[in-house]
Amino acid sequence: DVKVTQSSRYLVKRTGEKVFLECVQDMDHENMFWYRQDPGLGLRLIYFSYDVKMKEKGDIPEGYSVSREKKERFSLILESASTNQTSMYLCASSSPRRGTSGSYEQYFGPGTRLTVT
Amino acid sequence: EDKVVQSPLSLVVHEGDTVTLNCSYEVTNFRSLLWYKQEKKAPTFLFMLTSSGIEKKSGRLSSILDKKELFSILNITATQTGDSAVYLCAVVMNYGGSQGNLIFGKGTKLSVKP
Numbered sequence: 090d091v092k093v094t095q096s097s098r099y100l101v102k103r104t105g106e107k108v109f110l111e112c113v114q115d116m117d118h119e120n121m122f123w124y125r126q127d128p129g130l131g132l133r134l135i136y137f138s139y140d141v142k143m144k145e146k147g148d149i150p151e152g153y154s155v156s157r158e159k160k161e162r163f164s165l166i167l168e169s170a171s172t173n174q175t176s177m178y179l180c181a182s183s184s185p186r187r188g189t190s191g192s193y194e195q196y197f198g199p200g201t202r203l204t205v206t
Numbered sequence: 207e208d209k210v211v212q213s214p215l216s217l218v219v220h221e222g223d224t225v226t227l228n229c230s231y232e233v234t235n236f237r238s239l240l241w242y243k244q245e246k247k248a249p250t251f252l253f254m255l256t257s258s259g260i261e262k263k264s265g266r267l268s269s270i271l272d273k274k275e276l277f278s279i280l281n282i283t284a285t286q287t288g289d290s291a292v293y294l295c296a297v298v299m300n301y302g303g304s305q306g307n308l309i310f311g312k313g314t315k316l317s318v319k320p
Contacts, residue, residue, distance in 0.1 A: 134307065
């Protein structure tokens with residue numbers, strides 16, 4: 090079974106703090122994603138990565154950055170947390186490599202509920 | 207603009223009822239459509255649909271895709287309280303830098319009462 094893990098289930102941070110959310114997958118997937126999920130807005134893509142050291146902006150990248158130094162690990166960074174970044178953050182991974190055939194179904198981690206006060 | 211629209215947004219039924227959840231999409235480069243079930247935590251994968259008219263089944267759940275009319279339905283028969291969840295529909299993109307990315311609908315929240 091594919092396993093995607095996230096470093097924290099619940100996190101409370103203060104405005105202005107730097108926040109790191111870590112995601113690790115154990116299935117050698119090329120593609121990794123960070124979403125946030127808010128009531129009434131659904132899942133929105135923040136950043137994605139299709140290879141080590143590669144990253145691409147999703148639909149709402151403002152206020153976030155990412156890092157992918159190793160294939161299995163994809164980190165989301167909030168440089169200076171703000172209250173409007175209070176949300177559920179979901180990490181996902183998928184295979185195959187882009188440009189090849191395959192289903193691209195994404196497997197999700199358990200989520201991190203972040204509260205910024 | 208690419209979009210995925212699910213309806214209804216919420217639904218309350220009683221155990222034993224049959225429900226149909228709808229997902230329509232407008233996407234320029236469609237690859238496949240996915241259904242997920244989300245309870246209290248992460249979405250879990252249900253079905254992937256790529257071809258029109260081929261029904262996918264898993265127990266009491268089934269789904270079908272119509273690529274001409276650009277929609278999919280998810281049916282749940284003989285509902286149980288354990289079916290209560292948010293059901294998410296997502297379309298997989300098939301071009302350029304977005305290849306393999308998903309566009310999600312906002313979900314249908316299903317509540318099954320005993």
